[in-house]
Amino acid sequence: MTTTPRWRTLTRHHLFWPVAVLVVLLLVNVPFTPDFFSIKMTDGHLYGSLVSIVLFGSPLILVAVGMTLVIATGGIDLSVGAVVAITGALTCSYISDQADQDALSGVLLAMGIGLVAAVVCGLWNGFLVARMGIQPIIATLIIMVAGRGVAQLITDGQIITVNSEPYKLIGGGYWLTLPFSIFVVAAVVAVTVALTRRTALGLLVESVGGNAEASRLVGIRSRRIKIMVYVFCALCAGIAGLMISSNTSAADGNNAGLWIELDAILAVVIGGTSLLGGRFSIGGTVVGALVIQTLTTTIYTIGVPTQTNLVFKAAVVIIVCLMQSPKFRAKVFGGGRLGGRFGGKRGDRSTATPADTAATPETVRTMEVS
Amino acid sequence: MLSRRNFLTAAVGVAAAGGLAACAKEDDSSSGSDSSSGGGGKKITLGFAQVGSESGWRTANTKSVKEAAKDAGYTLKFSDAQQKQENQISAIRSYIAQKVNVIAFSPVVVTGWDAVLKEAKTAKIPVILTDRSIETSDDSLYVSFIGSDFIDEGRRAAKMLEKVLEKAGHKGAVKIAQLEGTTGAAPAIERAKGFKEIMDAEHKDDWKVVVSQTGDFTRAGGKQVMAAFLQSNPDINVLYAHNDDMALGAIQSIEAAGKKPGKDILIVSVDGVKDGFVAMSEGKINGIVECNPLLGPQLMELVKKVNDGETVERRIKTKEGDFLQEQAKEALPTRKY
Numbered sequence: 027m028t029t030t031p032r033w034r035t036l037t038r039h040h041l042f043w044p045v046a047v048l049v050v051l052l053l054v055n056v057p058f059t060p061d062f063f064s065i066k067m068t069d070g071h072l073y074g075s076l077v078s079i080v081l082f083g084s085p086l087i088l089v090a091v092g093m094t095l096v097i098a099t100g101g102i103d104l105s106v107g108a109v110v111a112i113t114g115a116l117t118c119s120y121i122s123d124q125a126d127q128d129a130l131s132g133v134l135l136a137m138g139i140g141l142v143a144a145v146v147c148g149l150w151n152g153f154l155v156a157r158m159g160i161q162p163i164i165a166t167l168i169i170m171v172a173g174r175g176v177a178q179l180i181t182d183g184q185i186i187t188v189n190s191e192p193y194k195l196i197g198g199g200y201w202l203t204l205p206f207s208i209f210v211v212a213a214v215v216a217v218t219v220a221l222t223r224r225t226a227l228g229l230l231v232e233s234v235g236g237n238a239e240a241s242r243l244v245g246i247r248s249r250r251i252k253i254m255v256y257v258f259c260a261l262c263a264g265i266a267g268l269m270i271s272s273n274t275s276a277a278d279g280n281n282a283g284l285w286i287e288l289d290a291i292l293a294v295v296i297g298g299t300s301l302l303g304g305r306f307s308i309g310g311t312v313v314g315a316l317v318i319q320t321l322t323t324t325i326y327t328i329g330v331p332t333q334t335n336l337v338f339k340a341a342v343v344i345i346v347c348l349m350q351s352p353k354f355r356a357k358v359f360g361g362g363r364l365g366g367r368f369g370g371k372r373g374d375r376s377t378a379t380p381a382d383t384a385a386t387p388e389t390v391r392t393m394e395v396s
Numbered sequence: 397m398l399s400r401r402n403f404l405t406a407a408v409g410v411a412a413a414g415g416l417a418a419c420a421k422e423d424d425s426s427s428g429s430d431s432s433s434g435g436g437g438k439k440i441t442l443g444f445a446q447v448g449s450e451s452g453w454r455t456a457n458t459k460s461v462k463e464a465a466k467d468a469g470y471t472l473k474f475s476d477a478q479q480k481q482e483n484q485i486s487a488i489r490s491y492i493a494q495k496v497n498v499i500a501f502s503p504v505v506v507t508g509w510d511a512v513l514k515e516a517k518t519a520k521i522p523v524i525l526t527d528r529s530i531e532t533s534d535d536s537l538y539v540s541f542i543g544s545d546f547i548d549e550g551r552r553a554a555k556m557l558e559k560v561l562e563k564a565g566h567k568g569a570v571k572i573a574q575l576e577g578t579t580g581a582a583p584a585i586e587r588a589k590g591f592k593e594i595m596d597a598e599h600k601d602d603w604k605v606v607v608s609q610t611g612d613f614t615r616a617g618g619k620q621v622m623a624a625f626l627q628s629n630p631d632i633n634v635l636y637a638h639n640d641d642m643a644l645g646a647i648q649s650i651e652a653a654g655k656k657p658g659k660d661i662l663i664v665s666v667d668g669v670k671d672g673f674v675a676m677s678e679g680k681i682n683g684i685v686e687c688n689p690l691l692g693p694q695l696m697e698l699v700k701k702v703n704d705g706e707t708v709e710r711r712i713k714t715k716e717g718d719f720l721q722e723q724a725k726e727a728l729p730t731r732k733y
Binding site: 058059061062068069071073074075078082178182183184185187198270273274275276278281282322323325326327328329332333335 | 449452454455576579580607608609610612613614615616617619620621623624625627628641644645648652653654671733
């Protein structure tokens with residue numbers, strides 16, 4: 027009898043299902059790529075499928091982490107893909123104008139310009155959502171539509187190729203035998219976790235997401251919190267934009283970060299963060315983003331015909347979402363006994379924060395009526 | 397109730413924003429349409445409805461048409477449809493209303509042109525298709541189609557691979573990885589078809605496409621897909637990419653895997669953009685099949701003939717070349733796009 031409660035505790039951990047899916051997806055690759063898990067040294071850096079997944083997945087992880095906080099406040103940010111394109115375009119066009127593209131100062135300045143542009147986009151989103159009270163989906167749609175045009179204006183409709191060794195490092199280079207982008211992602215995730223879980227900031231974000239008006243009444247500056255998360259999200263997208271353009275050493279205003287906003291939202295959802303806002307899990311989001319990147323790699327390696335790519339992806343995503351739904355699991359696997367247990371308790375899988383109670387729609391409604 | 401109200405507000409807002417975006421784009425196209433008008437008299441007026449500006453190739457195409465019209469002394473009315481058929485149809489209608497001499501356009505999609513082209517025919521304005529073709533039951537609706545033949549590009553790529561293999565002194569099985577263009581796009585389908593045709597006819601035993609996946613015509617796509625290919629099929633020795641950008645991305649993945657692009661893995665691609673030629677002059681691409689966007693001068697010649705009432709060929713191919721590494725260095729300075 028000792029194993030059962032332990033197993034139950036494990037399956038009820040909020041990261042259990044995302045991690046389980048990730049492991050299954052990784053194992054699916056083994057019959058098709060025999061040395062899938064092997065990692066070897068090539069040209070002084072580690073090389074292997076797992077390294078590629080993390081390398082190509084880094085921009086998505088960054089965007090998704092930013093998106094998590096926005097979604098935690100009950101918002102959504104559709105503009106991240108456009109911000110990726112703008113940042114890459116600005117940075118690359120500045121670098122390509124330099125006489126010496128390898129000069130570190132020029133590259134740093136170029137990256138600074140790109141990130142400032144990203145922050146400006148975030149401020150604009152935050153201003154529209156928090157000050158003007160516009161629905162987040164509309165407010166961020168503006169930059170989603172217009173931003174790609176701006177990026178194309180900057181690049182003049184062309185793909186700008188840069189030839190800069192220092193710039194190549196951030197998204198395509200290696201440091202201590204590992205892809206440099208892993209360190210960037212680790213730093214951003216560590217800072218985010220520290221800020222949200224070691225300080226009250228995470229609690230404040232969740233309370234704003236639970237009920238912005240109630241939070242304001244208890245003295246939380248909910249508007250400021252909202253602006254902050256949109257700026258943070260845009261900054262993450264900006265760094266991802268640097269990575270994507272650096273990875274191919276080129277800025278493509280038309281295609282860079284295309285549809286990344288949807289993948290990011292999906293990663294957040296797979297990670298167990300509620301789209302209603304009020305609670306979030308950074309760890310879950312990172313796993314969710316890795317799931318999506320592994321899925322993409324799997325499609326390439328197992329030889330899914332091109333025409334059925336998207337159907338395959340959709341089928342996997344549907345299965346993942348169903349597996350994560352406690353109600354579905356109870357109906358299919360649990361029968362009557364577990365039905366009551368899992369079906370009724372949404373909080374089971376959540377991050378167990380005080381804001382949990384505020385997350386259910388019923389509570390939100392009652393609070394707003396009163 | 398609240399959430400439903402929110403949802404409705406959001407839905408209305410999305411629709412409104414979409415509408416706004418559409419207006420903005422139309423404004424763009426109309427402001428661009430007068431770009432090089434001016435002058436009058438007996439000058440030929442050409443109405444040109446472009447697809448959009450989705451790639452470097454398209455930008456070069458637009459530039460070529462504008463410059464060629466200026467050099468030929470024609471009045472060009474230019475519009476950019478932003479990849480939307482309805483924009484293009486309204487542009488063509490406005491050209492009919494303005495009584496231009498000839499209309500030329502690159503159709504956004506294949507079908508749905510009969511009605512507007514009948515209006516042009518009634519107004520006795522000849523129509524030329526550029527770059528992309530249409531499907532119609534009435535062939536008299538357009539006089540000529542000038543553009544690249546994507547199937548032929550696929551065939552040329554296969555022929556080029558023969559030469560490349562011979563030059564490299566390759567022996568044994570040829571294991572090909574194919575990077576396809578955007579799924580469903582005509583260039584992607586036809587470049588694969590033409591290549592397969594030659595491969596099945598002449599190299600059934602020794603050539604084999606071991607993996608094939610879409611890289612969406614982008615560098616990032618090509619890089620990511622190639623990285624996965626190299627893991628699942630480490631014995632690949634040839635790469636056929638449907639455009640240069642994907643080949644450029646794939647080169648980076650090949651290098652990361654510790655292999656030499658152009659030597660360990662022979663690369664053939666289509667398009668001939670400048671960066672592709674740079675890579676070829678560095679020995680990283682073995683052969684490029686050109687897909688020429690600079691059809692402006694040929695188009696203007698055709699416009700003159702059509703306007704003078706001469707009979708013209710139904711299908712005119714753009715002038716294109718095949719380039720191997722030796723020619724890359726010489727050709728590089730002349731590449732415009």
